[in-house]
Amino acid sequence: GAGVSQSPSNKVTEKGKDVELRCDPISGHTALYWYRQSLGQGLEFLIYFQGNSAPDKSGLPSDRFSAERTGGSVSTLTIQRTQQEDSAVYLCASSLLSAGASTDTQYFGPGTRLTVL
């Protein structure tokens, strides 16, 4: 079946511009996560959506970052007034999160490689 998809695969932007990154989770997955990975680094948690609950935004690095998830499916991560330190690969993951489970296997999309010049 279809996995997690992300678009665009690559994005080059100028410092100060806004960017939007899109994630299509696996159909039926109730949980959606955004992470970012800087070159040679581990994954850094950004934000988590679960069903209709309020998102866990505890990982967002600044108020320039925001995300929404429409209709419990597609999610958009927006970065306003991009800075060079925002350059990274932005990864989206989804999981089924079955009832009673503290966590489920997360399936990752291929990521969006963001370069801020």
Place this chain on the structure above:
Amino acid sequence: RKEVEQDPGPFNVPEGATVAFNCTYSNSASQSFFWYRQDCRKEPKLLMSVYSSGNEDGRFTAQLNRASQYISLLIRDSKLSDSATYLCVVNTGRRALTFGSGTRLQVQP
């Protein structure tokens, strides 16, 4: 101190060798543990979950030591295709996972 720590490597081993990676975690309340594999410029993919009793999947064996707060991954009979970065992953009670920075493995012919 990082929540999840790994030796970044690289571990350079010949084909057929056995190699082991360790990972330590700081939060004693951590509940779930995983090893993910990440190929160069690709997304992470689940390799295996780590259970308290230890578990094996083919050439791969994962173990958890809660008392010492470390997780290990053993790869036997290394293949060239095992070359990748291995990410130690811990669930600390939040829904999202906490990832180590990864250990790079290079299997050489």
